[in-house]
Amino acid sequence: MKLERVELLHVSIPLITPFRTSFGTMTKKDTFLLHAVTDEAEGWAEFAADPQPLYCSEFVAGAEIVIRDFLLPRITALPELTTATVTPALTSVKGHELAKAALETALLDAELRAYGMPLAAYLGSIRDRVPAGVSVGIKNSVPELLDDIERYLAEGYIRIKLKVEPGWDVEPVRAVRERFGYELPLQVDANTAYTLADAQHLRRLDDFGLLLIEEPLEENNLRAHAELQKLLATPVCLDESIHSARDAASAIALDACRVVNVKPARVGGYLEARRVHDVVTAHGLPVWCGGMLETGIGRAPNLALAALPGFTLPGDTSASNRYFAEDITEPFVLQDGHLSVPSAPGIGVDPLPDALAHFTIGTRELHAIRK
Ligand code: OSB
Ligand code: MG
Numbered sequence: 001m002k003l004e005r006v007e008l009l010h011v012s013i014p015l016i017t018p019f020r021t022s023f024g025t026m027t028k029k030d031t032f033l034l035h036a037v038t039d040e041a042e043g044w045a046e047f048a049a050d051p052q053p054l055y056c057s058e059f060v061a062g063a064e065i066v067i068r069d070f071l072l073p074r075i076t077a078l079p080e081l082t083t084a085t086v087t088p089a090l091t092s093v094k095g096h097e098l099a100k101a102a103l104e105t106a107l108l109d110a111e112l113r114a115y116g117m118p119l120a121a122y123l124g125s126i127r128d129r130v131p132a133g134v135s136v137g138i139k140n141s142v143p144e145l146l147d148d149i150e151r152y153l154a155e156g157y158i159r160i161k162l163k164v165e166p167g168w169d170v171e172p173v174r175a176v177r178e179r180f181g182y183e184l185p186l187q188v189d190a191n192t193a194y195t196l197a198d199a200q201h202l203r204r205l206d207d208f209g210l211l212l213i214e215e216p217l218e219e220n221n222l223r224a225h226a227e228l229q230k231l232l233a234t235p236v237c238l239d240e241s242i243h244s245a246r247d248a249a250s251a252i253a254l255d256a257c258r259v260v261n262v263k264p265a266r267v268g269g270y271l272e273a274r275r276v277h278d279v280v281t282a283h284g285l286p287v288w289c290g291g292m293l294e295t296g297i298g299r300a301p302n303l304a305l306a307a308l309p310g311f312t313l314p315g316d317t318s319a320s321n322r323y324f325a326e327d328i329t330e331p332f333v334l335q336d337g338h339l340s341v342p343s344a345p346g347i348g349v350d351p352l353p354d355a356l357a358h359f360t361i362g363t364r365e366l367h368a369i370r371k
Helices: 060-076 083-090 097-115 119-123 142-155 170-180 196-208 222-231 245-253 270-282 296-306 353-359
Strands: 003-021 024-038 042-046 129-131 133-136 159-163 186-189 236-238 259-262 287-289 338-340 360-368
Touching (some): 003 060, 024 060, 042 097, 042 296, 060 083, 060 097, 060 360, 083 097, 083 270, 097 270, 119 270, 133 142, 170 196, 196 222, 222 236, 222 245, 245 270, 259 270, 270 287, 270 296, 287 296, 353 360
Parallel strands (some): 133 159, 236 259
Antiparallel strands (some): 003 024, 024 042, 129 338
């Protein structure tokens, strides 16, 4: 495969409702797509992070520079361009997993399209649809939260995740249990909002039969998560702290978590995400697929991953209309609480030209081979 050009499309898409977490409130998906054109096929990918480094250290403007100045030059120097050669070529650049994931995914998409192979088949996925959960942001009041959850359950979502922070934790969880019962698969996500000093408070969540508590403490603080796990009956799940399969192995060895949220972007792409799945599954622990409010371009490959056998818990991969009035691809629709895994080659979806034109606020040519 020969890389002819890589185009960056900066897109901005309004969210249907603001999404509030312990680290901030999002009102739109503001990021970029990568469009890789090779002599054999074209590929697409979405950068998963936000304009500000609040969820993770990477951010939109920084990732553009990293890809343009440090990642792409290493790719264009390769004698043979395949996904197998791309990933090792990028390892000398420290960190920047989300930027690497965007570039790797665009090239993987092009390569798989050239082979006519769907990403799900390439990864070894076994399902044609995956159960959908929904991540519910922090609300102004408990009644507002209960109304939102009622609507999501009526739509068919089969698992609810509540975003929590100090001051919005035990009370909303209790209210959800009282209203919807103990059978509802329910979990919480703190996005690093607590410290080990909050352990006794967090223990109160043990009364509510949660599936897991996600990233309660500081990012990368495996020791503190292990201390917390000793005090909690609720399984600790790590998100922000897991950047690789090696991190997952360390966290499990320390008993810092008993569940892992796999976000392909956070671990550098789908190949490493597959390895995270393999390591965690080999330890007999469940994994599930997280999300970052992706457009259809990011959602499609996440669904392919979530169809691997070890993904035994429902993920955060919700339908397009949970996020957007209009998506950039054909919308993903909830059917009987599930989303279909794309079956066309590569990531299996393309941007719709009109939607793409409508939501694109800038384009940059990152690399063009002069012919
Ligand atoms: O921590 O899982 C998270 C969204 C943006 C950034 C981080 C997270 C989230 C979510 C929503 O919880 C997941 C989704 O619906 O895409
Ligand atoms: Mg999370």
